[in-house]
Amino acid sequence: MMLLILFFQGFKGFDPLVASILVAPLGIGLVITGPIGGYLSDRYGSRAVTTLGLAISLVGLLGLAMIEYNTPFWLITIWMFINGIGSGLFQPPNTSAIVGSVPLERRGAASAMRAFFNNTGMVISITIAIPLLMSTISLDQMINMFVVGGMSQPVYIQVAFTNGVTSAFWISSAITLIAIIASDMRGTDEEALLQVPISS
Numbered sequence: 001m002m003l004l005i006l007f008f009q010g011f012k013g014f015d016p017l018v019a020s021i022l023v024a025p026l027g028i029g030l031v032i033t034g035p036i037g038g039y040l041s042d043r044y045g046s047r048a049v050t051t052l053g054l055a056i057s058l059v060g061l062l063g064l065a066m067i068e069y070n071t072p073f074w075l076i077t078i079w080m081f082i083n084g085i086g087s088g089l090f091q092p093p094n095t096s097a098i099v100g101s102v103p104l105e106r107r108g109a110a111s112a113m114r115a116f117f118n119n120t121g122m123v124i125s126i127t128i129a130i131p132l133l134m135s136t137i138s139l140d141q142m143i144n145m146f147v148v149g150g151m152s153q154p155v156y157i158q159v160a161f162t163n164g165v166t167s168a169f170w171i172s173s174a175i176t177l178i179a180i181i182a183s184d185m186r187g188t189d190e191e192a193l194l195q196v197p198i199s200s
Helices: 002-011 016-021 024-044 046-065 073-100 104-134 139-152 155-185 189-195
Strands: none
Touching: 002 016, 002 104, 002 139, 002 155, 024 046, 024 073, 046 073, 046 155, 073 104, 104 155, 139 155
């Protein structure tokens, strides 16, 4: 989301408010499928739904990884929406699986640890993505990108900046692929419940 806001603001020349609004398809997809993900996990178990959600997110990330400096906004919107759909399917059952795998008296701690690792992951992703983006063009070119507008810059600068954005999405895609494998290999919900000690 941060990369896309920078892309819309610095490259496309939108102001911060509009650039933030333009990433709404990501949130819309998440809002639509979030309740569906919770319902499906209750009905079919969390492993299948989380794995499906990650796979759909991967499709969206791969689409974003292939955008170019002149890719139309409607196509970027589709990839954002698909990524949001996958996130909505993934997050509720994943949270349910984490919290449900511990005894009742430890579920607050489990939820807190989930939030901690989630926030840590976001911070780490920013520390990877921003330097990767900044390394694509010089500091003066980056300043001109945000002050004058990216569309007014030479094409080679536009291509280099876009390549920095897409490189971060390629890395995210690789990490998501690993997450899909890990999600599919974990035990079933029934096996997780059997491992939880029953308190007296």
